[in-house]
Amino acid sequence: MRSDDVREVREISLFSSMGEKHFDDLLKMAYLQGFPAHVQLITEGDSADFLHILLDGTVELFGSSNDRETTMFIMRPVCTFNLSAVLEDEAYLMSARTLEQSRVLMVPAENVRNAMDADPAFAHAMVKELAKRYRVVIRALKEQKLRNGVERLANYLLRANEQTPEAGKIELTEDRRTLAALLGMTPEYLSRAFGKLRKYGVEVHGSEICLTNLDDLNHLAKPNPLIDSRTM
Amino acid sequence: MRSDDVREVREISLFSSMGEKHFDDLLKMAYLQGFPAHVQLITEGDSADFLHILLDGTVELFGSSNDRETTMFIMRPVCTFNLSAVLEDEAYLMSARTLEQSRVLMVPAENVRNAMDADPAFAHAMVKELAKRYRVVIRALKEQKLRNGVERLANYLLRANEQTPEAGKIELTEDRRTLAALLGMTPEYLSRAFGKLRKYGVEVHGSEICLTNLDDLNHLAKPNPLIDSRTM
DNA sequence: CGAGCCATTGACAGAGGTCAAGGCGTGTGG
DNA sequence: CCACACGCCTTGACCTCTGTCAATGGCTCG
CATH class of the missing domain: 2.60.120.10 (Jelly Rolls)
Incomplete structure (x- = not known):
């Protein structure tokens, strides 16, 4: 070295x-x-x-x-x-x-x-x-x-939002296939899960995600510090 | 003390x-x-x-x-x-x-x-x-x-069979509710999972389980040492 | 003997996977 | 510069896995 x-x-x-x-x-x-x-x-x-x-x-x-x-x-x-x-x-x-x-x-x-x-x-x-x-x-x-697929995605987005410079605007760093596998689902189901989150204010533009209604999203995701505080 | x-x-x-x-x-x-x-x-x-x-x-x-x-x-x-x-x-x-x-x-x-x-x-x-x-x-x-419910149960039974005194005869130590939660499913689905394993030689008599066809059960379960060698 | 808990079963519904098709962007070779 | 191929994401149709709710029956324990 x-x-x-x-x-x-x-x-x-x-x-x-x-x-x-x-x-x-x-x-x-x-x-x-x-x-x-x-x-x-x-x-x-x-x-x-x-x-x-x-x-x-x-x-x-x-x-x-x-x-x-x-x-x-x-x-x-x-x-x-x-x-x-x-x-x-x-x-x-x-x-x-x-x-x-x-x-x-x-x-x-x-x-x-x-x-x-x-x-x-x-x-x-x-x-x-x-x-x-x-x-x-x-x-x-x-x-x-303890969570289903849509909830896992919702909480993932909320965690990502905590670490992003501009609140409400997330840049996904991994491709869809990897994100799906990380969340424990198929890429097809991940697409649909994003679809289901649309009415909770989740807007998808490629790798950029906008969260326009944090209240509703939080209400769906119900984040829990004993699961989500992941400083990795 | x-x-x-x-x-x-x-x-x-x-x-x-x-x-x-x-x-x-x-x-x-x-x-x-x-x-x-x-x-x-x-x-x-x-x-x-x-x-x-x-x-x-x-x-x-x-x-x-x-x-x-x-x-x-x-x-x-x-x-x-x-x-x-x-x-x-x-x-x-x-x-x-x-x-x-x-x-x-x-x-x-x-x-x-x-x-x-x-x-x-x-x-x-x-x-x-x-x-x-x-x-x-x-x-x-x-x-x-990596496994669905039936596979998790099958592998659980095979692991239990490794530690039992009389091969092929397992005494379940936990009640159905707890076993179901441990395997990540509902009690109802656990019952059905046992049902699906019947044609792989799994006979249920209350808390006593007999494995009468280990070959078939292994073929279904596909145990993997990097998952199943759990010395707890 | 009855109350209550637990396991099972059936009917049904929703979650999630599979397969096939199509769109979109990117890169490459002609 | 364009045509094409390729990979990736999405969408639709369909099916399997798994959960929910209700009913039943066995079991234990008073």
Whole structure:
């Protein structure tokens, strides 16, 4: 790794509090690699050789079974993925692919486990990261079991609206197919779900969505902080 | 806590490797409490004051939103629950109730966080526990998104069959309502799902289920180790 | 023996998936 | 520059999955 990169990595919160020596050991044999869009980084079932840390770009975590596939999460920097597989020294449970050009730091799993044992500050940061991820998954499972498709879309739009610069105007960053899989439905049904939201003030113009009646939309979606406060 | 209880708790794997002093500190102000069946232990949204460790009995974790409720997990000893809320010092994301008479160790959240910082062996055990729980949830989310109701039931039966003493003969431990909620469906649909499995050799006699044609059932269920290997 | 809870069943309705067709934008090669 | 192909999104028709509501019957427990 270039020394510029090392400095950059050093500063992200996962590593900033760890000891110098342990940090150097951790990055031994680590790669900081750039990938184009639509490259598969991880295949579920493979043994967890590296902890991946997304520094730039977008990565999709997805799962497959029996010729079906579903998007589990869309990851944006800075975050780790498949940390639990590394800690447990087991197979990855999710596959990963880039959705756009991305930079990923790949740290050998062995190094991570050693650093956890050697450096309490790093262990602490990893625990925080893992606990945070855990809560994201619990929220996703609750959403999947407690809401129907239209409600999931409505709440997704309301969450996106929280993070948008201009309130009421959302720019969808993922294509329809990916969004549908993330929300747990087919692209066809997603189209219809948008249709059903029209009378709640949701206007669709390609990847730009306008919310013109937040009261009605909130009334339909009934957002719940124990499901929707997802700081990912 | 009685000294008998302390000895018993000391031996469970979460605590066995930690230092004597840290163990004593951890259990300060801790309660080991027995509960009858059908008692609510935790309400989602409350702040996480205690780490709960199930020593005997059965506990159901469930989530609610908008007048709906769903069973998230059925916990059997020995295991922790709502660990992530304790580590993050945030609100519980799931409620908990006993399904049968149970004994639960309740450790003040503050003590857990202190012990994590003070005792690397304990921190290590907590990380393992958290990583294990994380993987259970990921599997549950994959199952929910990648399988329909009948397939979820079929795979549930196959998993139960793995842990039963007499192969092909399963004793269901939860009532139909709870099983249905765990599998993400209504009790009525669960009944019909059992009906659909009849021609795959699934015979229902109350809480006892016989699997008389494992080949056909496997062919329908298509179990997948990345979803079904759930050691909970 | 009756009240009440639970599981099942039937009839029906709505949610959501599948398949096929068509429109629209984009890129490419002639 | 245009024609065409291709991929993506949408729409319609249709069907399956799943939920709702009501009725029934078995079971437990007073």
